Amino acid sequence: xxxxxxxxxxxxxxxxxxxxxxxxxxxxxxxxxxxxxxxxxxxxxxxxxxxxxxxxxxxxxxxxxxxxxxxxxxxxxxxxxxxxxxxxxxxxxxxxxxxxxxxxxxxxxxxxxxxxxxxxxxxxxxxxxxxxxxxxxxxxxxxxxxxxxxxxxxxxxxxxxxxxxxxxxxxxxxxxxxxxxxxxxxxxxxxxxxxxxxxxxxxxxxxxxxxxxxxxxxxxxxxxxxxxxxxxxxxxxxxxxxxxxxxxxxxxxxxxxxxxxxxxxxxxxxxxxxxxxxxxxxxxxxxxxxxxxxxxxxx
Numbered sequence: 001x002x003x004x005x006x007x008x009x010x011x012x013x014x015x016x017x018x019x020x021x022x023x024x025x026x027x028x029x030x031x032x033x034x035x036x037x038x039x040x041x042x043x044x045x046x047x048x049x050x051x052x053x054x055x056x057x058x059x060x061x062x063x064x065x066x067x068x069x070x071x072x073x074x075x076x077x078x079x080x081x082x083x084x085x086x087x088x089x090x091x092x093x094x095x096x097x098x099x100x101x102x103x104x105x106x107x108x109x110x111x112x113x114x115x116x117x118x119x120x121x122x123x124x125x126x127x128x129x130x131x132x133x134x135x136x137x138x139x140x141x142x143x144x145x146x147x148x149x150x151x152x153x154x155x156x157x158x159x160x161x162x163x164x165x166x167x168x169x170x171x172x173x174x175x176x177x178x179x180x181x182x183x184x185x186x187x188x189x190x191x192x193x194x195x196x197x198x199x200x201x202x203x204x205x206x207x208x209x210x211x212x213x214x215x216x217x218x219x220x221x222x223x224x225x226x227x228x229x230x231x232x233x234x235x236x237x238x239x240x241x242x243x244x245x246x247x248x249x250x251x252x253x254x255x256x257x258x259x260x261x262x263x264x265x266x267x268x269x270x271x272x273x274x275x276x277x278x279x280x281x282x283x284x285x286x287x288x289x290x291x292x293x294x295x296x297x298x299x
Contacts, residue, residue, distance in 0.1 A: 049083060049084040049108075049125050050082065050154065050261065051151045051152075051153065051154035051155065051179075052079065052080045052081060052082065052151060052152045052153050052168070052170075053078060053079060053088070053150060053152055054078045054080065054152040055089075055150060055152060055176055056076075056078060057076040057103070059176070060076065060091075060150055060176075061103065063150075063176050064101060064148065064178070065101055066091065066101050066102065066103045067094065067100020067101055067102065068098075068100055068101075068102045068103070069102070069103040069104075070104055076089050076103070076105070080152075081155075083108075084108050085107060085108060085109050085121065085122055086107070087105050087107055087108075088105065088108045088149060088201065089105060089150055090103075090104050090105070090106050090147040090148065090149055090150075090181060090183055091104075091147060091148040091149075091232070092104055092147045092148075092183065093146075093232040093233070104147075105199070106147075106183050106199040106200050106201035107121060107198065107199070107200045108125055108200075108201060108202075108203075109121030109122045109123070109202065110124040110127070110137065110138070110141065110184050110201060110202035111124070111184060111186040111198060111200045112136070112137050112138075112140075112141075112184060112186070113140070113184055113185060113186055115186060118186060118198055118200075121200050124137060124200075125202060126202060126203055126204070126205045126220075127142075127182055127202045127203070127204050127205070128204075128205055128206075129204050129221060129242075129245045130206075130207075132182075132204060138182060138202070140184075141183060141202075142182060143238075144234075145182055145183050145184060146180070146181070146182055146183075146231055146232060146241075147181040147182065147201060147232075148178045148180070148181060148223065148228060148231065148232065149178075149179040149180075149181040149201060149203055150176055150177065150178060151176070151177040151178075151179055152170060152174075152176065152177065153169055153170030153171070153177065154169055154170075154177075154220060155167065155169070156169055156216045156219075157216065158214070158215040158216060163259075164259070165259070166257050166258075166261050167215055167254045167255065167256055167257065168256075168257050168261075169215075169252055169253075170252065170254070171250045171252060171253075172250070172251040172253045173250075173251070175250070177250070178222065178228050179203045179204070179220045179222060179223070180203070180204040180220070180221035180222075180223055180244070180245065181201050181204060182201065183199060183200065183202075184199070184200055184201075185197050185198070185199055186198045186199075186200065203220050203221075204220070204221040204245065205218045205219065205220055205221065206218070206219060206220075206221050206245055206246075209249070212252070215254070219249070221244075221245050221249075222250055223244065223247075224247065224250065227244040227247050230243075230244050231244050
């Protein structure tokens, strides 16, 4: 356990979850009709909605220097195929009187505080960095509620003559990825002041860079240790935040995987630690294989 680390209940300090909305184990939101099938590849220019997180709770605590975690370890089960609306791990900054980083859980798909229906979150799995400061759905969270979404890698679909080919993309040195994210709190006002809170998150994306453009035109904003500190700094100004977004990403490698990677039938919620062997079993090419054009890595 990290030095000074402690646990606390999810029901304290505002981090409560809408149990009526999240009744089953995966705590999914009501899917929006546009993405009712979570296996459907993205066709609208967004980063596709699948990533992997093999990291154990202890690895998350150690790598991201977490001081406080929610007292429900099941929320942080590793998974090699995380889909929109599922509960995911996020790292949030502490408060002025309690500054240590916190490991929390949130539903993937941001629900703005003003939303009438939480189902809107299924359309908000990504926030485009180009409009993040102006778009009503994201601008308040961008200013006040930034987080990190930890990952081991992510999936992207490349369009070709034979349809869409998925790739698994991950750090070349296999250190954890840190996606720039936002989070929000929402409650059903119709239920009154005692309504439970729903916490949701989104992943910030930017235009694909270098060889990544050969696979897709978008990519998540991936933070280095230095830029992670700036992103989580509650006092960071907008110029600093856009510098973080524009900063180079970690060196990446990728390989093809089978097309059924997007199927819910191949999306177990519990996986073995660092189950890269599972991904290899779904692969069609060796690790660090080249896409149809472009080198094996990018900065």
